Amino acid sequence: MAVDVPSRAQILRGVMAELERLANHLGTLAxxxxxxxxxxxxxxxxxxxxxxxIAFGHRLMMDCIVPGGLAADMAATGPAALAxxxxxxxxxxxxxxxxxxxxxxxxxxxxxxxxxxxxRALGLPGDARHQPGYPPYAGQPTGAGRxxxxxxxxxxxRGWLASLPGGPVxxxxxxxxxxxxxxxxxxxxxxxxxxxxxxxxIAAAFAADPSWRHWAWFEQEAAGRDVADIPPLLRWFGNGxxxxxx
Amino acid sequence: MIWxxxxxxxxxxxxxxxxxxxxPVEALAARLDAAAQARLGRxxxxxxxxxxxxxxxxxxxxxxxxxxxxxxRLGLRFVTDPAEADVLVATxxxxxxxxxxxxxxLATMGEPRWVVAVGDCAVDGGVFKGSYAVEGGIGGTVPxxxxxxxxxxxxxxxxxxxxxxxxxxxxxxxxRRRRA
Numbered sequence: 413m414a415v416d417v418p419s420r421a422q423i424l425r426g427v428m429a430e431l432e433r434l435a436n437h438l439g440t441l442a443x444x445x446x447x448x449x450x451x452x453x454x455x456x457x458x459x460x461x462x463x464x465x466i467a468f469g470h471r472l473m474m475d476c477i478v479p480g481g482l483a484a485d486m487a488a489t490g491p492a493a494l495a496x497x498x499x500x501x502x503x504x505x506x507x508x509x510x511x512x513x514x515x516x517x518x519x520x521x522x523x524x525x526x527x528x529x530x531x532r533a534l535g536l537p538g539d540a541r542h543q544p545g546y547p548p549y550a551g552q553p554t555g556a557g558r559x560x561x562x563x564x565x566x567x568x569x570r571g572w573l574a575s576l577p578g579g580p581v582x583x584x585x586x587x588x589x590x591x592x593x594x595x596x597x598x599x600x601x602x603x604x605x606x607x608x609x610x611x612x613x614i615a616a617a618f619a620a621d622p623s624w625r626h627w628a629w630f631e632q633e634a635a636g637r638d639v640a641d642i643p644p645l646l647r648w649f650g651n652g653x654x655x656x657x658x
Numbered sequence: 659m660i661w662x663x664x665x666x667x668x669x670x671x672x673x674x675x676x677x678x679x680x681x682p683v684e685a686l687a688a689r690l691d692a693a694a695q696a697r698l699g700r701x702x703x704x705x706x707x708x709x710x711x712x713x714x715x716x717x718x719x720x721x722x723x724x725x726x727x728x729x730x731r732l733g734l735r736f737v738t739d740p741a742e743a744d745v746l747v748a749t750x751x752x753x754x755x756x757x758x759x760x761x762x763x764l765a766t767m768g769e770p771r772w773v774v775a776v777g778d779c780a781v782d783g784g785v786f787k788g789s790y791a792v793e794g795g796i797g798g799t800v801p802x803x804x805x806x807x808x809x810x811x812x813x814x815x816x817x818x819x820x821x822x823x824x825x826x827x828x829x830x831x832x833x834r835r836r837r838a
Binding site: 455 | 718
């Protein structure tokens with residue numbers, strides 16, 4: 413299905429995706445960091461959510477991206493609000509810590525087809541933003557591991573917001589039938605979507621959360637460890653609890 | 659013991675105390691009760707049960723514990739042991755896999771207790787309503803005392819709902835009891 417998403421919508425989709433990733437990584441790092449640094453990371457996560465609410469009308473930007481583009485353009489006050497939150501984070505970023513990774517097995521990660529920042533922190537390749545790749549990530553370094561990825565998201569966001577193209581933010585979708593598979597890199601890893609269209613309507617769909625595979629990997633990694641090591645390991649994985657149930 | 663010797667040397671021999679007069683004791687107990695309700699009663703332990711949400715409500719709940727909202731300053735805190743909890747906070751449309759976990763969590767909590775449904779999914783299934791994998795909200799499984807709508811509700815909204823529970827708890831009689 414050939415759909416030409418306007419360039420402004422493509423960049424703003426990237427802005428939302430990276431804001432989400434940054435906010436999630438900050439939240440996870442806050443849980444790992446604890447104390448003063450954890451508090452600061454949580455503070456910046458909240459400021460990003462508030463800026464997203466001003467810019468896109470929803471703290472977590474749910475329902476803001478629709479097939480063909482965006483549900484609505486960014487608010488006129490959005491760029492200033494986002495820039496303020498991002499600049500404050502960038503100023504404090506060098507003093508915020510990079511928590512050391514736990515010892516995890518790369519072969520187990522490969523066996524469970526793990527992805528996302530937890531797998532990349534082990535040096536494993538694979539980031540849907542580059543493989544297979546989709547706009548607007550061409551030529552943008554995305555980092556490996558939560559801390560590096562958060563820094564990369566911060567750089568991408570500031571770059572995009574500094575030179576946003578104008579124009580429309582959505583396009584009309586053709587009425588068609590067919591079946592397709594797509595992947596987007598979420599904060600926890602690749603989110604796969606399968607969908608069947610019939611007469612322009614969704615006949616069937618399935619979305620696969622990365623946590624679905626990561627829980628199996630976590631179980632293998634948790635076996636034999638001290639009980640006290642489990643809570644930090646859980647926070648490090650940051651799995652969603654619902655991905656496996658729905 | 660050296661400290662016992664020190665104490666006996668430093669303190670003069672204690673006089674035998676008379677029995678306290680009954681009336682002031684009752685009056686003091688009543689005043690203490692009221693003060694304790696106003697202060698100690700303004701404290702609730704929350705047990706979060708993620709009943710299969712998309713994690714948005716969980717993220718916003720987690721934000722409550724951060725420096726911005728800091729729910730501990732209001733006397734609210736999250737606990738891991740349901741037996742310690744006064745409030746069951748559920749997020750998500752209640753997947754079939756979480757049905758038993760939700761029921762057994764509530765069964766472990768002593769009276770009085772409250773159940774709070776946080777987010778549209780926990781209220782009535784939200785966007786997952788009608789799915790074969792969910793029960794469409796927690797209301798069919800546990801009695802719900804407070805609904806906090808939103809997809810997800812902002813931390814400030816969740817906090818104002820929980821503060822309403824605090825107010826109810828502070829004015830409640832008799833003094834809270836826990837099941838051993």
